[in-house]
Amino acid sequence: MAERKQSIHGQWSSRLAFIMAATGSAVGLGNIWKFPYIAGENGGGAFVLFYLLCIVLIGVPIMMAEVMLGRRGRQSPINTMRELAHEESRHGFWQIVGWGGVLAGFLILSYYSVIAGWALAYVLKAFSGAFTGIGGEQSKALFGGFTNDAYAVGFWHTVFMIITMVVVARGVRHGLEKAVRYLMPALLILLLVLVGYAMSTDGFVTGLKFLFAPDFSKLSGDAMLEAMGHAFFTLSLGMGAIMIYGSYLPKNVSIAKTTFYVAGADTLVALLAGMAIFPLVFTYGLESSAGPSLIFQTLPIAFGNIPGGVFLAGLFFILLVFAAWTSSISLIEPAVAWLVENRGMKRITASLWAGVVTWLLGFATVFSFNIWSDVKPLSGLATFEKSTLFDLLDYLTANIMLPLGGFLIAIFAGWLMTRKSSKEELKIKFPYGYPVWLFLVRFIAPGAVIAVFIVKTGLWTWAKNIF
């Protein structure tokens, strides 16, 4: 086998640097903003359990596959897939994983940046003392008043896009390592403080029950698809983000171990966020199914009622912005790396192009919460009856594109790559580690993706009626 080269974009300085960067990509709005609200919309316990199952059986093996492909290909996901397909004597079709990923990255970042912009705006609100002594109704009104203002939301989306593209232009490895090293632990501590406050409220037990006691009658096909899609979303899988971070990974680092750390940290943060939020929902009579506004309505109440709340609230939203920032960078990196590799652009030019396109797309989401809140393009279909442009973007990317991308990655890594290649690249040391991984990535992960699609589309009920 030819000596494997390094990526032209550089390499992580150590294993820890990769773990930090990958955790930075994984831990983001998905954990703190999205997980609680979708758990709330889908009835809690059973949804959470199904989500955890998806993380273990689908997420972890596919994450290992993605890191492995990235490290072997050492280029942007499009070129990595082209090269690996060639190397394994497979069809060039497999580049589609890279292309689909670039598209998903643009679409996700377009709305992700808007929500991160909300968090930015909330930093200022927090420090101005806007949450002091606030109750449920006021918190709701505060949020509604802000998102109704298209100019304000657009402004903060713009600010967030600028700070993201500045880091991307400089190259993801500069600064990112250090930032994540301090900010992640800080975020964890603040979440623990919030859980501590939640424990002191009357709704704590009700909140925990909601989150952890499964009621399987609530687990619809829709909920299952949402949970599976979110497993991909929260681990940054299925679109090349983890693949490109894998391409900067030094040769001798154990992929299995690092994957466990990243998936573990990501899951911990999501569960803590849920434990901080649901007790407040029940204590203050808010709706568990409030949707995307959930954390912006609940957390200000907690901060408004604890000593030092002004400072802690400001700090919390700053950390949330950082968590979103480190995820955003990885969403656009596959596209930027490709532009540098194939169009010979400088990083700064490539970042500018990618940034402007995403920024413009973002206005579909900015307006979804105000002037276009009545625009429901697919209202003719039952599932999308109430879906705004933002809802559709989220559904298309998280529930369809990422699982499909992940499915193709599993098939390629499990079936089309020779065992010799995958074994050599993974170098799993645990006894039986490799065969277990191979089994999961060949059968369980792709099988589960297909099964969930089938249950969701109702094909299952249809088949049951026939037989």
Ligand code: PHE
């Ligand atoms: N994992 C990130 C989060 O949970 C979002 C993300 C998805 C980042 C896909 C990169 C790729 O917020």
